[in-house]
Amino acid sequence: MDKKVGIIGYGSYIPRNRIKVEEIAKIWGADAPSYKRGLMLREKSVPAPDQDTITLSVEATKNALKRCNIDPKDIGAIYIGSESHPYAVKPSGTIVAEAIGAVPAIHSADFEFACKAGSEGMFVAHGLVKAGLIKYGLGIGADTSQGAPGDALEYSASAGAASFIFADHELLAEIEFTYSYMTDTPDFWRREHQFYPQHAGRFTGEPAYFKHILGAAEGILKQSGTKPEDFKYVVFHQPNGKFPMRVGKMLGFKKEQIETGWLVPTLGNTYSGSSPLGLTAVLDVAEPGDRILMVSYGSGAGSDAFIFSCTDLLPAAQNKAKLTRDYLDKHQRYIDYGTYSKFRKKIIKNN
Amino acid sequence: MGITARNWREYPQRYRMEAAKCNKCGKIFFPPRLVCNECGNREFEQVKLAGEGKLKTFTVIRVAPSNFIDEQPYAVGIVELTDGVSTLMQITDCDPDELSIGMRVKIEFRKVQTEGDAGILMYGYKAVPLRE
Ligand SMILES: [Zn+2]
Numbered sequence: 001m002d003k004k005v006g007i008i009g010y011g012s013y014i015p016r017n018r019i020k021v022e023e024i025a026k027i028w029g030a031d032a033p034s035y036k037r038g039l040m041l042r043e044k045s046v047p048a049p050d051q052d053t054i055t056l057s058v059e060a061t062k063n064a065l066k067r068c069n070i071d072p073k074d075i076g077a078i079y080i081g082s083e084s085h086p087y088a089v090k091p092s093g094t095i096v097a098e099a100i101g102a103v104p105a106i107h108s109a110d111f112e113f114a115c116k117a118g119s120e121g122m123f124v125a126h127g128l129v130k131a132g133l134i135k136y137g138l139g140i141g142a143d144t145s146q147g148a149p150g151d152a153l154e155y156s157a158s159a160g161a162a163s164f165i166f167a168d169h170e171l172l173a174e175i176e177f178t179y180s181y182m183t184d185t186p187d188f189w190r191r192e193h194q195f196y197p198q199h200a201g202r203f204t205g206e207p208a209y210f211k212h213i214l215g216a217a218e219g220i221l222k223q224s225g226t227k228p229e230d231f232k233y234v235v236f237h238q239p240n241g242k243f244p245m246r247v248g249k250m251l252g253f254k255k256e257q258i259e260t261g262w263l264v265p266t267l268g269n270t271y272s273g274s275s276p277l278g279l280t281a282v283l284d285v286a287e288p289g290d291r292i293l294m295v296s297y298g299s300g301a302g303s304d305a306f307i308f309s310c311t312d313l314l315p316a317a318q319n320k321a322k323l324t325r326d327y328l329d330k331h332q333r334y335i336d337y338g339t340y341s342k343f344r345k346k347i348i349k350n351n
Numbered sequence: 352m353g354i355t356a357r358n359w360r361e362y363p364q365r366y367r368m369e370a371a372k373c374n375k376c377g378k379i380f381f382p383p384r385l386v387c388n389e390c391g392n393r394e395f396e397q398v399k400l401a402g403e404g405k406l407k408t409f410t411v412i413r414v415a416p417s418n419f420i421d422e423q424p425y426a427v428g429i430v431e432l433t434d435g436v437s438t439l440m441q442i443t444d445c446d447p448d449e450l451s452i453g454m455r456v457k458i459e460f461r462k463v464q465t466e467g468d469a470g471i472l473m474y475g476y477k478a479v480p481l482r483e
Contacts, residue, residue: 016444048444049421050461054474058460062402086472095474099366099460331482342421
């Protein structure tokens, strides 16, 4: 099967609200400078009260549609990966597909796999196009994640969405290889009816993030016969600023290859949106012929790796929708912890 | 179940801003109607309204109905879209003090209201000041 499949349209969305690490640290009596150094993270995005995984997914997909000339009715599958689907029972995909005008001839499923649910959606959507079952496939990674108040995750858990439309023609970036790597690792979970996730400190890091990202990255490099220097850009899952830089170095990538898609210092960890959003920021500036490696990570645990090769059609599509760095770096609104608590429904009220 | 059903019936307008354009005189109706009040024609073409416009007028709600109390103060205004259609909507993601008549806005898909803690989530369009 030598059919070329890849991205025909992509888009992102990041809410404009931000909260700084200092503002959170102040409330819990924590030392902000050491958190900022430790996490290599200064601030994070916060969704407005009227935003959730569904609304972020719709806006990111509207941007993806602006970058390609397709009829939404021709999208044959929609997969949204998130760990913050607004409903416990009722797929986010139903609402997003209705909002973009892609119903009713469409297959849908909501995916969950901690932070790699977005790349799972991308993997399956592109696979169905490759198999010839659908004309266009939509894969979305979106989250409005929450860490428990005072927990280390509260400093990083943020909100954003990235949307990708896959096709077998007019590609902006071809998917040359994919590789997945997964084991049962109890590093992070949330039981049914629990509001905030739990994490097992001793499993975070080496046996979780590093093992799986290295496994997937080494696997895809071997499978494709490529070396780090063959890539212009590399995007890793970014739960904090340090991990992607460290894993990149371990694999032999340079800082310059990582930085373009390294959004976490001012975005935070958008969970399922994390590495997919990094990929949109790279696609915004990449040039024809550039090769991109993307490796996601989801606790539980696993990684999906993709090798993209940018085509001649990419430059003309880049400015047809708002750029990811423009969402990130312009018109931010800084909020205090009180406003944040209200927005995120952390305040107990009488009804 | 009344609110859930009505919300569902209005998805084409609430989710996608689908309007009806008279195919005789060209007038656009939002929400769609059966008879054109301009020329009496009964045939329409489905069109999607523009995603941008400007704020024609607005008011700030400082004492909100119970469902919207967490959002107060917030603005509701009439937006004239670039295709000439004017319609009423909430203006979100802004401080009401930064709004002014004539300012450019874009349309975004947002959560509009929630039917209590256990009911449905209702989504639709709102205006957001265009910051570009
Ligand atoms: Zn008419």
